[in-house]
Amino acid sequence: MPTGDYDSKPSWADQVEEEGGDDDKCITSELLKDIPLTAVLGGDLGASVAEAEAKAESELLKDGPLPSPKELINGNIKTITEYREEEDGRKVKIIRTFRIETRKASKAVARRKNWKKFGNSEFDAPGPSIATTTVSDDVFMTFITSKEDLNCQEEEDPMNKLKGQKIVSCRICKGDHWTTRCPYKDTLGPMQKELAEQLGLSTGEKEKLPGEPEPVQAAQSKTGKYVPPSLRDGACRRGESMQPNRRADDNATIRVTNLSEDTRETDLQELFRPFGSISRIYLAKDKATGQSKGFAFISFHRREDAARAIAGVSGFGYDHLILNVEWAKPSTN
């Protein structure tokens, strides 16, 4: 930021112009047309009406009193240099350049152009006032050549419709990409194949084995109505503690350690989903920061899935760490 060095140099303005482009503190805007200061009404049809495109640039100044504004007319270019103090106390130099244009107009129009300003503009200087007149951003006319184009705009891209649907599904991780492009293809892919051969099963979610406890949620969500606890499934099993169920779960629970701090539940879900349906994911998190503490428990519905997960992911590099996966030990209490 070239601050303040220039105000003592005579070529200040030139340098500012040069610096203007790549300085992010610079405000470059375009301003308007301006009436000529030397407008002279011609004979029959001559009237001068001016128009200009202008450039405004600003630059930070050093401390000290604000210099008075200057106006310079060079040919048909008018330059106005102003100094202004910003709200935060910075002093800014603004250079506006106007192009003065002379136009021919009818007598009546020419006469009107030289009318004195009145009302709220009575004390405005000649030329457009910044308070009331600014040049807006470039706009373009959007041409519509035929009816089809019109409809297109409303319907938008047909690809957008497909966005929600999965067109491609990876065989390895079920992700939204081709199998060959799978980021896990070198690690998970071969392992899964091996495991599938060993166990005679394919990966993915399976029908639950009969007798396995159905998640209570499923029954409830069917109707969406409130069911009092006394009428719910398992209400007959009075006094039964929750503990045995947890135990059953524990059988298919694995412990994952050496996770990175940035791990989230969704990451784990993505990582372990390929091995089978997951009933619960518990990721230990720091209460204060919400960061992962580095270990997690994953409960599968079936023990085989859990076994395959251990075999598959243990030693698998995730983020920058090597994961360690083992059976969760039953909790001591």
Place this chain on the structure above:
Amino acid sequence: MKPILLQGHERSITQLKYNREGDLLFTVAKDPIVNVWYSVNGERLGTYNGHTGAVWCVDADWDTRHVLTGSADNSCRLWDCETGKQLALVKTSSAVRTCGFDFGGNIIMFSTDKQMGYQCFVSFFDLRDSSQIENDEPYMKIPCSESKITSAVWGPLGEFIIAGHENGELNQFSAKSGEQLTNVKEHTKQINDIQTSRDMTMFITASKDNTAKLFDSTTLDHLKTFRTERPVNSAALSPIFDHVVLGGGQEAMDVTTTSTRIGKFEARFFHLGVEEEFGRIKGHFGPINSVAFHPDGKSYSSGGEDGYVRIHYFDPQYFEFEFEV
């Protein structure tokens, strides 16, 4: 194109009008200030101060000597265009909705709202007879009991006025006898704006029923329809091409609940003959309330609910554009 943005109003724009040559642009809004601008560079020439309420309408006479404004402060005022001085004041019993000079600039017409128990009236004053304004005695006063007038213009040669009503009706009232000459009902909702073509043989109406329609001035024959999906607040005919510009958008009361992207606040250009849209220009942050073509057809202005007036000088592409049927 880089539009010139005019910030002279604090409330939404109600009407804008060029004078005959197009060098001056008059703008009025729902604030008491009447602004006049040089259309060439957007410089403000001055303001006509005196109203105490929203100003609904403005008109300038043929040689831009006088300016007429009508306001919701129950007054219609005549101003000296050059100095901004108020020349005459007509007190009314309700808000003045539309006003206009006749072709010669000698007769003024304005309509008042049906409001506070008062009927809608169209009043005619002859400026040559100064006693008419002094004694508040219009030479003619036409009552409109059925539906109030929401927009009105003078017809060709100052023989009659064309009035658009709140219920969508169009009427011709003779400026001599005051009788109703012709009546049609082509619109189903309020007519927001009427503007004549350069030669005054045709006029275009903008209506809340989402259409703008072209009519013959003398017979009120319906000629063309321009359909949009939003209420049309204003429509103007190009003086040099067979083009129509429509300004509109959803109703102002719904604006805050919609984003600008889907609000459809663009100015829309239609081809006069085939009634099809061929272009749009964005810019306003709210519905456009008034549009006007410069009499040379090389620029147009729009004023919106956002309180800004934008003067657009067309790019060369606009003049090169040819409509493909």
